[in-house]
Amino acid sequence: MDDIHIPLSSPDITDAEIDAVVDVLRTRHLSLGPKIPEFENAFRRYLGVEEAVAVSSGTAGLHCALLAMGIGPGDEVITSPFSFVASANVIKMVGATPVFVDIESSTLNMDAAKAAKAITPRTKAILGVEAFGNPNGMHEMVMLAASHEIPLLEDACEGLGSSHKRRKVGTFGRAGVFGFYPNKQITTGEGGIIVTDDRKIADLCRSFRNQGRDPNGSWLSHARLGYNYRLSDINAAMGIVQMQRLDDIVTARQRVAHEYISQLLDEPRLILPTIDDETVMSWFVFVVRLTSEFDAADRDAILAYLKNHHIGCSNYFPPIHLQPFYVADHGFKRGDFPITEYVADRTIALPFHNRLSHMEIERVVHHLRQALEQRLSAKAA
Numbered sequence: 001m002d003d004i005h006i007p008l009s010s011p012d013i014t015d016a017e018i019d020a021v022v023d024v025l026r027t028r029h030l031s032l033g034p035k036i037p038e039f040e041n042a043f044r045r046y047l048g049v050e051e052a053v054a055v056s057s058g059t060a061g062l063h064c065a066l067l068a069m070g071i072g073p074g075d076e077v078i079t080s081p082f083s084f085v086a087s088a089n090v091i092k093m094v095g096a097t098p099v100f101v102d103i104e105s106s107t108l109n110m111d112a113a114k115a116a117k118a119i120t121p122r123t124k125a126i127l128g129v130e131a132f133g134n135p136n137g138m139h140e141m142v143m144l145a146a147s148h149e150i151p152l153l154e155d156a157c158e159g160l161g162s163s164h165k166r167r168k169v170g171t172f173g174r175a176g177v178f179g180f181y182p183n184k185q186i187t188t189g190e191g192g193i194i195v196t197d198d199r200k201i202a203d204l205c206r207s208f209r210n211q212g213r214d215p216n217g218s219w220l221s222h223a224r225l226g227y228n229y230r231l232s233d234i235n236a237a238m239g240i241v242q243m244q245r246l247d248d249i250v251t252a253r254q255r256v257a258h259e260y261i262s263q264l265l266d267e268p269r270l271i272l273p274t275i276d277d278e279t280v281m282s283w284f285v286f287v288v289r290l291t292s293e294f295d296a297a298d299r300d301a302i303l304a305y306l307k308n309h310h311i312g313c314s315n316y317f318p319p320i321h322l323q324p325f326y327v328a329d330h331g332f333k334r335g336d337f338p339i340t341e342y343v344a345d346r347t348i349a350l351p352f353h354n355r356l357s358h359m360e361i362e363r364v365v366h367h368l369r370q371a372l373e374q375r376l377s378a379k380a381a
Helices: 015-025 035-047 058-068 086-093 112-118 138-147 199-209 233-244 246-264 296-308 324-330 338-344 358-380
Strands: 051-055 076-079 097-100 123-129 152-155 175-179 192-196 286-290 347-350
Touching: 015 233, 035 051, 035 192, 035 233, 051 058, 051 199, 058 086, 058 123, 058 152, 058 175, 058 192, 058 199, 076 086, 086 097, 086 123, 112 138, 123 138, 138 152, 192 199, 233 246, 246 286, 246 358, 286 296, 296 347, 296 358, 347 358
Parallel strands: 076 097, 076 123, 123 152, 152 175
Antiparallel strands: 051 192, 175 192, 286 347
16 A cells, blocks of 8 residues: 555545536636636625635735735835745735744744834735634734734635634735635635725725726726736636535545544654644644754655655745745845744645545554654664
8 A cells, every 4th residue: 555645735626616617618708707706705705704806826816915005115014934935925026025023833823022023114014824724823913913003914825714713714914815726725726815805905906917907997998007817717616616615625624634633642753733722723734843853854854754655745834034035135044033944944744635534644644653763763873
């Protein structure tokens, strides 16, 4: 069985999604058709928000939202260095400067006290990232943004279906953005959506996604600089079915996460995800961390061991400030954000998807334990 590959992630696509896509292909509305508002309405109802704007990716959604909030050259936006690089890139895409704030070691989200100290007269927004979909700490970001009268943009791309103190991910900020890449809780192949209660932000985002056209204007009239960030009806049709299945999808992911926790709870060489009693997780990924007796070289050796045994795995996330582009552009160096760096050196994302079986989880856990033993033996030699 060890020669059968267990992928790091796998989309959950059923005949219902396939039939929905085929139905669209039989129509003349492959883009700008009725499936877009239907998908948007499904999101509005689920989250209880006023507006939803479907776009081509989570990155596109964050870019549009920053533009709609008036963020531009000369502005600073506070954000996390422990995230996928897109959450910082979009700040630079509007000409603003990302100001990184180190994370808390338990939630892996920005430390609110450190964020407060990073605010300057040039700070025009906070882009809060829910690492791996964990919203713990977002209430503090809401209060911080409100106290300084600046908008909070919520990068909810990894958190659909999660909540904290009964408040759903995506509803904390002036706007929230979700992504639907195939490893997310739901997928549209590629895609994203912006959610907000602010009609002005929503209308501007509709314009930005569609080459700068006003929503009710002429096709060849362009009111502002815009982009081709439209989502197709083919993608939206997938999303509609996935939203109908969301509760079942979340339940399946919780089952897999809880089984991992049950099987690894007695492993002293790992730190398991920390979720408080007021948080409901929908589980984007399942990431464990090595304890302090290991370093990045150990982690990389363990990843290599797992891959050699046909087990998909990765390091989530390399610090953004140490990505070559950010080092070259901003002069960041190791030591600038020590908690982010310490955590990032020791993360291991294990295979995680809705249909991961009990036997597959047992196999992953077995080889993970073997890899830990082997690495400790090598260090002791």
